[in-house]
Amino acid sequence: MRGPKRSQAEIAGFRESRRIAALLGAEVRRxxxxxxxxxxxxxxxxxxVQSRVSEIERGLGSRATLELWVAMGIALDRPLAVSLSRDISAEPADAxxxxxxxxVLRLASATGRxxxxELPTRPADPRLSIDVGVRDDAYRTLMVVEIWNRLDDLGAAMRRFDLKMAEASALAAARGGDAYAVAGCWVLRDTVANRGLVARYPAILQSRFHGSSVGWVGALVxxxxxxxxxxxxxxxxxxxxxxxxxWSRR
Incomplete structure (x- = not known):
């Protein structure tokens, strides 16, 4: 009677273990x-016994114990180094x-922009790239859209934004013809930390961001x-x- 069908992981594990055993066996021999x-x-x-060493060197060591591989590496002054690779299903750090x-990119495409x-405003210094640069030819405007997961240093973020806006203005003027206007928007992720910051410092934020939020959402969407x-x-x-x-009313 045939045994249970092997899973994809078992099949892949069998093949990969043989490949690794062949590579390690060749290293042991050298x-x-x-x-x-x-x-x-x-x-x-x-x-x-000697015959087992011969098998391992010929790539037949996939079923050798981890203890044996470790001992072999120590005996040859080539300690075995093993680790699991990066989690292939893990989200990027900036997901x-x-x-x-x-x-924002999908919305821009949907609205014909x-x-x-990561639009570079100064190619020699990639730190000044704009998170998303949106060019609207109908309104002749370059939109500087900066996205924030969390604002840890509001003053530094504002200074960086001012620099990017200045660089974007220079970029818009350098394209030839009539210069495009430059307009900027911060998009904040809706998190407890960001809501707390907005609630604590409304006067600071309103002094710099007095453009209509409804208007900006309408423009982007x-x-x-x-x-x-x-x-x-x-x-x-x-x-x-x-x-x-x-803005909440106090």
């Missing part, structure tokens, strides 16, 4: 020969930021004219939707 050690002598050092960038991921003044907008935590920031 290391042994460089040290002028016979197979029998190596076998005595690690507690196996939340990327999700909002992806949203040209958008650039439906293709309307972007407000001339810089503005703020929220993005849902999963980066699926933009919605206006509404």
């Amino acid at each position: 290391a042994r020969l460089r040290r002028h050690i016979t197979q029998a002598a190596l076998g005595r050092r690690i507690g196996v 939340g930021h990327l999700a909002v960038q992806e949203l 040209t958008a650039t991921f 439906t293709g309307g004219a972007p407000p001339a003044a810089a503005g703020l907008a929220w993005a849902t935590g999963n980066g699926s939707t933009l919605f206006p920031l509404r």
Whole structure:
């Protein structure tokens, strides 16, 4: 009677273990020969017979114990180093930021605009790239869209934004013809930390971002004219939707 069907992981594990055993076996042979050690002598050092060493060197060591491989590496002054690779299903470290960038790029495409991921404003200094640069030819405007997972240093973020806006203005003027206007918007991920910051420092933020949040969301989502003044907008935590920031009344 046939046994249970092997899983894909078992089949892949069998193939990969044989491949690794062949590579390690060849390394063992090279290391042994460089040290002028016979197979029998190596076998005595690690507690196996000469024929087992021969099998391992020929790539037949996939079922050798981990303990044996470790002992062999020590005996040859080539300690075994083993680790699991990076989790292939793990999200990138900046997954939340990327999700909002992806949203802004998709919205720009849907509204017939040209958008650039990490638009460099000064190619020699990639630190000054704009998270998403959106060019609106109908309104002759370059939109500087900066996305924030968390604002840890508001003053530094504002200074960096000012620098990017200045660089974007120079970039817009350098394209030839009539210069495009430059308008900027911060998109904040809707997190407890960001909501707390907005609640604590409304006067500071409103002094710099007095463009209509409703207007900015409309511009990005439906293709309307972007407000001339810089503005703020929220993005849902999963980066699926933009919605206006509404200031609380005190």
